[in-house]
Structures are given as structure tokens and as C-alpha cells.
Amino acid sequence: MKSLVTGVAGFIGSHLAEKLLALDHEVVGIDSFLDNYPRPFKEKNLSNVLHHRKFSFLHQDLLGLDLQPLLDDISYVFHLAAQPGVRSSWGEEFARYSENNIRATQMLLEAGKGSKLRKFVYASSSSVYGDTDDLPMREEGGTRPVSPYGVTKLAAEHLAYLYWKAFGVPAVSLRFFTVYGPRQRPDMFFHIFMRALHRGEEVPLFDDGEQTRDFTFCSDIVDGILKAAFYPGAGEVFNLGGGSETSLLQAIALVEKISGRKANLKRCDRQSGDVRHTRARLEEARSKLGYSPQIGLEEGLAREWEWITTVAY
């Protein structure tokens, strides 16, 4: 079985590639080493798979590739490549978001027309829901993103649905809720927080710390992605969350307990594009995909802390 993983050098893509290889898939990975964070992190992410006999790596930008021949013998597309991050998606930067998130997805879906794909899994985001009190967030509920990033993720979800409806491309969209764990992107909160704690530096805390997130450990996300790939349906959307709602202050207290260190927090204003609460309704993913997150927050944070202190720096 041959799979294509886009964004393979990223946080989630690299974990997924490792899991696919462990399942004996042949994996073609594409990544452009976008400069959303330093390339050495991405190269390190790839280090476990790069020399695997069933892995081949294309250092390419999806936007500049002839994608149709690439999909010739591919059974599963896992489309994770994107310009992520909510706060930096305003202003001039939006052009990069629309190109990498919308246009690249449309090109890949176009290439999927008439192919023999078994599944096209698209990595969407909880940011499509926006700032809502209607919790838990339900797949069929309202979507009103509050960041340009969220708008691009929702637009690409609509494209995935369109290409399924119009051309039978077997696409499924998965809305990931704040993913964390080893290799987490350096612009994400736990990474920033743990790095600062490790170095004895001040930690910026945006808003009052009472904002809540449904944090999802990376191996649970990978498990959900695979379950969606092997699910017989298409044209659907599923939430993938961690199954609990925790405030940032509670999570900080857990990391303090794990590390045995006290955080030096610097209060900062709420940032444009941030939402106050996220919580996934998981019933659809549980009942149709058999998804069941396994890693609790304390265990997951301990694994990320170990990575920050022994591998990342």
C-alpha cells in the first residue's frame, strides 16, 4: 500500500509517516520546508524516516508540482501541508495562507480526479468554528472563523467536499483540536512555555489564562487520521479532540508539577484571532471511525517536557 503524506517534515506529518511505515506502508513524503519555523526542526522531525527503505522524500512545493502523475500509484493521500498558525494570518501574510492552504489543496484535489485513490484525508482545524459559546463544537454546527487562517481551512474543507460531490474524490476532512506532544511546532503554546521554563525565562501568557482548549496528543491524532483513512465513507467531516477541556492555567500547573519548576508568567493582552474556548463533540468520530483518544493531558505533557529537555534543545 502506497501513501502520500504532504507536510511530512512538520509536527503531525512526521509522526504520521512513522506510523504508516510501522504499518508497512510505502510512503512518499512531500515538504517545501516552509519558513513558518526554522528548517532544522523540520529536518530533525524527518530523521527517523529519511533512510527507511520504504520512504521517499520530495523536497518540493505542492504549488509548483505536476501532481497528477504523482498520484498514479497512490492509495491514500494524507494532506497535512499548510501554513498553520492563527495569529500571523492577518495582513500581508494572508497571501501565503491562501496559496498554501487553499490553492495547494485545490490543486491536489484536482489531481485526485479520476485517480484510484481509496481516501483523501484533509487536515482541517477546530479554528473553522470560531469563537462560540455553543459547546461542545459539533460538526453540523455553525462555522464562523475568527482568523484568516480559519477561513482558509474552512475554504479547503469546502473544496474537499466539492471534489467528492462533483468528481467522487473520496475526501474526508478532520478538524484537529490543539495538537501537542513531542515535535510540537515552536510557535505553539506548550512548546513556547516549556522552552522558557527549561531556560528559566519569562513566559508570555496571553489573555487571563482561563481560556480553555481541548488538547489532543499527537499519537491520538495519528490514530484518528488512520481510522478516517480506512473508514469506508467519504464526503464527511469529523472532529478529532482529546476528550477533555482544560484551562491554560490548569495546564500550566500540570507542567509545573511535572517539571518541578515554577513558571514566571508575563500577562499579555488577548491576541486577535484567538478563541476563548474549544471543546470537540467526539460522538461522530467515536461511533463511525472507532476513534478513542488514549493519552491523558498529564501523561502527554510529561512526554512533551521530556522531548523539550532532552531532544529539542
Ligand SMILES: NC(=O)c1ccc[n+]([C@@H]2O[C@H](COP(=O)([O-])OP(=O)(O)OC[C@H]3O[C@@H](n4cnc5c(N)ncnc54)[C@H](O)[C@@H]3O)[C@@H](O)[C@H]2O)c1
Ligand atoms: N498542530 C495543531 O494543533 C493543528 C491543529 C489544527 C489543524 N492543524 C493542521 O494540521 C496540519 C499539520 O500541522 P502541523 O502543526 O504539523 O504544522 P507544521 O507547520 O509542523 O507542518 C506543515 C508542513 O507543511 C509544509 N508545507 C506548507 N506548505 C507547503 C507546500 N505548499 N508544499 C509543500 N509543503 C508545504 C511545511 O513546510 C510544514 O513542514 C496543517 O494542515 C494544520 O493546519 C494542526
